[in-house]
Amino acid sequence: MKTTGIIGLVLACILGMPAVRAQSENAAVSLSIVLRPLLNLTVNPEQTTSSLVYNTAEDYQDGVEVTNKGHLTVFSTGPYVVNARLANEEYAKITGETDEAMHLPDVSIAALPTEDGGTSHLETSLLTTEDKSFILEDQPALNKVFDVSFHGPGDGAFLKYASKQGATTFTNTIIYSLEVR
DSSP states (O other), X not given: OHHHHHHHHHHHHHHHSOOOOOOOOXXXXXXXXXXXXXXXXXXXXXXXXXXXXXXXXXXXXXXXXXXXXXXXXXXXXXXXXXXXXXXXXXXXEEESSOOOOEEOOOOEEEEEESSOOSOOEEOOEEOOSSOEEEEEESSOEEEEEEEEEEEEOOTTTTGGXXXXXXXXXXXXXXXXXXXXX
């Protein structure tokens, strides 16, 4: 009777319990990768001023050049072009005794990548008030660095602007732009 009571109790527990089952559920999540085009052009903060200095007869005859190492850094998710233009048609006189206005002298700009790689098309361009491309790239760039050179004219182009005493300084602003190619 004891055995029958135990069996009855076990059967009552089994029959009285709701069915227990292991449950498994799946859930799905969609992962999107959004790639937005990005263009970023940075000028080396230590090179916000460049000067073409004419000190000798050879400078006035042959022209002068200044190269800014690591001047521009480009980040672009696709092919790009870097342009340069002058903010004003005339260079503003900031020192010196001349009354001459300097109207768009033949100052040129050129660039050279600091590392090999890529398919850069580099051009020497005269600076004017219109955008002139001087770096053209067929590939994206991840912080590609360029040296930039400015070349002032020779052949006595600036003789009429020189003061009789002391230095004469003219200035203008170069505006760079980075565009999708």
